[in-house]
Amino acid sequence: MRVLVIEDYPPLQKAVAKGLREAGYAVDVTGDGEEGLWYATSNEYDVVVLDLMLPKMDGMTILKRLRAAGRPCHVLILTAKDTLADRVHGLDAGADDYLVKPFAFEELLARVRALARRAYCIKNPRLEVGDLRIETPTQRVWRGKEEARLTPREYVLLEYLAMRAGQVVSRTDIWEHVYEFNSEADSNVVDVYIGYLRKKLERPGRPPLIRTVRGRGYALGEGP
């Protein structure tokens, strides 16, 4: 899941980005309104965490421009403005959620998770593909009755594939939604992590869970 954080207060920007990264999200960060709008329009983000009072361009303008441009990303407004009028105004301008500072980081994570699910039209926080079971709030994975121990990076890749279960997911999609910009120069990283997942999840004598669709990408579960 790729998240954009537009927040101008450096310590908060740093903490939010760190927390989200540790939760397995690919996070891009900016503290500048204009740059934030440019990021949000030129990349596919699942969730945008947006502060309202920003230099150069305020959050409401960014939100309106994003919606006017038809960007489908889910926007969570994260602001110190707490009045009823502010919340209503924010949600009516096209935000999907509104969280007032200071906040519990757990709540921010839960809300980002909920918005990320919604990005793939999923309501149930428990994903099931065949006998594979993923609990997104706790990030735990079972194959049948046996729990699989995944690293955060392996987990987010699996979660992304599970959210799009039955579809062919291209490497570019994975690259854009799961891994951070510039963090890995080698695009083989996707194949490497698919390999790790297979090692931990595939069981001999059972049909493969992650299929390679030659020339197009990967698919989880039954499908075309």
Added chain:
Amino acid sequence: MRSLRARLLVWTVGGMALLVAVFGVVVYGVMRQSLNRSFNASLAGVARTIGATVKQEGGQVEAEFDDRDIPAFRHPKHPDYFELWGEGRRVVQRSASLGQKDLEWCEGDAGEPRFDDVRLPHGRDGRMVTLAFQVKADPEEQAKQGGLAPAPVTVTLAVARETAPLNADLEFLARLLASATAGAGLLALLVAAIVVRQGLAPLGALAGRIGAIREDNLATRIPLDGMPTEMEPIGRRLNDLLLRLEEVFRRERAFTADAAHELRTPLAGIRSTMEVALSRLRKPDEYQQALGDCLTITRQMQSMVDNLLALSRLEGGQTALQPEPVRLAELIEKCWGPLAAAVEARRIACRFDVPADLVCTADRANLARVLSNLLANAADYTDDGGRIEIVAIAACDAVGLKISNTGCRLSQDEVAHVFERFWRGDSARAATGVHCGLGLALVQRAVTAFGGTVDVGVAGGLFAVRVRLPAAKA
């Protein structure tokens, strides 16, 4: 007397009662005079009638008048009296009502009737008219007898009448007038009470309206339509007062909201940093870094809270300023100390031109706060490789200080807002979170409190703050 109602009532009713009483007294006086005059005229009339019947015959005078024919002289309770004296106060004739008694003797004036209040023979009060006149002998009679005309005889005629009925009439009149006065007074009281109540009703209504104004409905205004003309200025002033109050309350609310807002962001920073740090077991250096971050934020918050408190105390007049002579150069050097290294690292050129002997009058602690704020602003907003100039000069009774820096991205319109609490330019937002928009507000309040002035200007990217402080008294 503090009650307007009582005052109006007392003055109106008192005035009207006095008016009616004076009127009654005047009417009584006029009526008394008129009744006395007609009483006297009637008495004189009777005397003249009797006088006309007095004849002289051979030196003997006699009135050819029989009082027994006149009902007034026969009145059983208050009969009239008359007595006629010849020369030498010899009684010639007297009315039957006198019996053998005499009326009081009063010397009559020739021609003019004389009126006297006398005691009547029966011991009652009465009034008497005295006429003195000469009676000539009848010439025809004289001729008949062929004698010489005898000399005219001077006679005195007195007619008296009891005054009790007149006094009774006057007393009745007096009572009538007194009761009329009392009645008019009572009526005036009633009318005045109603009029005053109605007249003061708008005051009560106004009090009600003012009483209904609370902190949360300061936007209400007192309607001036239909208000009595005399009260309109009061209503207008009250509305002006409400407008000012509303503005002050709005500012205070905005300030509180802004303060809460500005404190929330760093709080969110601390909380998130800590929660993220605690979310899993980490290496010591990661904890160290999180703690360092929290400490930085805490320092910023502390500086903001200090500024907030200083600002609030300055605005509330709670700061006891202790003006003393302060060497400007010394204080500037002290405040510049903590900033020097960072400024040098950013290759900013600095020029100080502050005469060492320049002394101004100010509260040392607050002036230090002012200078720290101004110098920190200059240091933080100057572009890398830019220039800062700090110049002070002595004017006749003031010290002028100018701090200017390059790299200002504020427009002329934006500069007008720099003294507002929590106002921040766009570039300030992009900064490190150190500036929350209180510094210049604090500078302005403090300098004003010292009796100085401060203004800012921007031209071609050069931002300049000019502070004028009172010079030290020689």
